[in-house]
Amino acid sequence: MAAKKSTNRKTSRIAGFHKLERLARLEAVAKFAGLKAATKKHFAETGNLPSEIAERLIENVIGTMNVPIGIATNVIVDGREILVPMATEESSVVAAVCNAAKQCRNSGGVTTSNSGPLMIAQIQLIDIADPETARQKILERKSDIAGICNATDPLLVELGGGFEDIEVRVLQTAGGPMVITHLIVDTRDAMGANAVNTMAENLAPHIAKWTGGRTHLRILTNLADRRVARARALWKAKSIGGAKVRDAMMAAYHFAAADPYRATTHNKGIMNGISAVTLATGNDTRAIEAGAHAFAARSGQYSPLTRWEVTKDGDLAGVLELPLALGIVGGATRAHPTAQACLEIMDINKAEDLQSVVAAVGLLQNFAALKALATVGVQKGHMALHAQNIAMMAGAVGAEIDAIAKFLTKSGTVRQDVAEKELARRRNKIAK
Ligand code: MEV
Numbered sequence: 277m278a279a280k281k282s283t284n285r286k287t288s289r290i291a292g293f294h295k296l297e298r299l300a301r302l303e304a305v306a307k308f309a310g311l312k313a314a315t316k317k318h319f320a321e322t323g324n325l326p327s328e329i330a331e332r333l334i335e336n337v338i339g340t341m342n343v344p345i346g347i348a349t350n351v352i353v354d355g356r357e358i359l360v361p362m363a364t365e366e367s368s369v370v371a372a373v374c375n376a377a378k379q380c381r382n383s384g385g386v387t388t389s390n391s392g393p394l395m396i397a398q399i400q401l402i403d404i405a406d407p408e409t410a411r412q413k414i415l416e417r418k419s420d421i422a423g424i425c426n427a428t429d430p431l432l433v434e435l436g437g438g439f440e441d442i443e444v445r446v447l448q449t450a451g452g453p454m455v456i457t458h459l460i461v462d463t464r465d466a467m468g469a470n471a472v473n474t475m476a477e478n479l480a481p482h483i484a485k486w487t488g489g490r491t492h493l494r495i496l497t498n499l500a501d502r503r504v505a506r507a508r509a510l511w512k513a514k515s516i517g518g519a520k521v522r523d524a525m526m527a528a529y530h531f532a533a534a535d536p537y538r539a540t541t542h543n544k545g546i547m548n549g550i551s552a553v554t555l556a557t558g559n560d561t562r563a564i565e566a567g568a569h570a571f572a573a574r575s576g577q578y579s580p581l582t583r584w585e586v587t588k589d590g591d592l593a594g595v596l597e598l599p600l601a602l603g604i605v606g607g608a609t610r611a612h613p614t615a616q617a618c619l620e621i622m623d624i625n626k627a628e629d630l631q632s633v634v635a636a637v638g639l640l641q642n643f644a645a646l647k648a649l650a651t652v653g654v655q656k657g658h659m660a661l662h663a664q665n666i667a668m669m670a671g672a673v674g675a676e677i678d679a680i681a682k683f684l685t686k687s688g689t690v691r692q693d694v695a696e697k698e699l700a701r702r703r704n705k706i707a708k
Pocket of ligand 1 (some may be wrong): 541542544546646
C-alpha cells in the first residue's frame with residue numbers, strides 16, 4: 277500500500293531546540309502539542325529541583341517529574357538505627373519495609389557485608405589472528421596497565437582507589453575470536469562509570485599496539501559482580517505468626533527458586549525497595565536493575581536474588597546478594613539537592629554504607645512480599661491507598677478523599693464509577 281502523504285503540518289524537527297531557554301523550549305512544545313495554559317504552568321514549576329540544576333543533569337529540559345519520597349521506619353542495619361528515604365510511585369512499598377523491619381528488630385535487624393567498590397570496564401579487541409597469544413601479551417603488561425590507568429585518575433589513587441587487577445578472556449563469537457580485557461578498578465565512593473570508561477579509553481590504543489589487533493568497544497559492564505553487597509536477617513517464628521506462616525513463606529520461596537516466571541516477580545519485588553533507595557539518592561536505577569537481573573541469571577537459570585531457610589531453632593533466615601554499583605559522589609548524587617538531603621537523613625558518608633542499606637531494604641522488601649503473598653495476599657494492603665487514588669480521580673477533595681476511599685474498601689469495589697456515584701450522593705445529601 278502506498279504511503280499516504282501526511283497532511284499533518286506539525287514537525288518534530290525543531291532546529292536549535294537545545295539552545296533555547298527552558299521556558300522557550302516549553303513554549304515550543306506547548307505550540308506543537310496544543311497544551312492548555314494550565315499544563316504549561318504545571319511544567320514551568322520545577323518544585324524542589326531548581327531549573328538550573330535540572331538543565332545541568334539532562335538535555336532539552338522543559339520540567340521535572342516529582343515522585344513521592346516515603347520514609348521506611350524501624351530499620352536497623354549492622355546495629356545502626358536508620359530512617360531510609362524511598363522514592364517510588366507504588367503504594368505499599370514503603371509500608372512493607374516498615375513492617376518487615378519491625379518484625380526482625382528483636383533479632384538485631386539486618387547484617388550486611390560488601391565485596392568492596394570494584395568496577396569492571398571491558399575493552400574489546402578484534403581482527404586478531406592469534407587471540408591466545410594476544411591474551412598472554414596483555415596479561416604480561418599488568419604493571420604498565422596499572423600505570424596507565426592510575427595516571428588517568430590520580431585523585432582516585434590519592435583517595436585509596438585506582439587500578440586493582442586485569443582479567444583477559446578469549447571469546448568465540450559469530451564474528452570470529454575476540455580478546456576481552458576486564459579492567460578492575462577500585463572506584464571508592466563514586467559509582468565509577470566515568471573513571472573506568474576514561475581508563476578503558478586511554479588504555480585501548482596501548483592494547484592495540486601490544487597485540488597488533490584493533491580495539492573496538494571500551495565501556496564498563498553493569499554486571500558489577502566484583503561490587504557485591506550482601507544482607508542477612510533472622511525472623512523469629514513467633515514474631516511472624518508462627519510455624520504455619522514460616523512454612524507458607526518457604527513454599528513461596530521454593531516456587532520462585534524452581535520457576536523463572538515466579539522468580540522474575542519475586543525479584544521485581546526486591547527491586548521495588550532497591551530502586552526506590554537508588555532513585556532517592558540520585559543513583560542510576562537502570563544500572564542497578566540490569567546488574568541485578570544479569571546476576572540473577574548467572575547460573576544459566578533466572579533465579580531469586582534472595583535465599584530463605586529454616587534455622588535449627590525453627591526461625592526464618594533470609595539472605596540477599598547482588599551487585600550494587602552505587603555512589604555518593606559525582607553525577608546526580610552530588611548535583612541533585614534531594615539526593616544529598618536523602619544521604620543526610622541516613623548520615624551516609626561512604627558508598628559501601630549506602631550499598632549495605634540498599635541491600636538491607638531489598639531483603640526486607642522480599643520478606644514483606646513473601647509474607648503477604650503467603651497469607652492475606654497483597655491486594656488488601658494495596659487497596660487502601662489505591663482506593664484513595666480512585667477517590668481523587670473521581671473528583672473527591674479534602675476530607676472527601678478518605679471518606680470515599682473508606683466506602684470503596686468497605687464495599688469491596690474499588691472502582692471509579694462507584695466512587696463517582698458515592699461522591700455525588702454525598703454532595704447531594706449535604707446540599708439538601
Ligand atoms: C509488586 O510490586 C511486588 C510483588 O509482586 C512481589 C512478589 O510477588 O514477590 C508483590
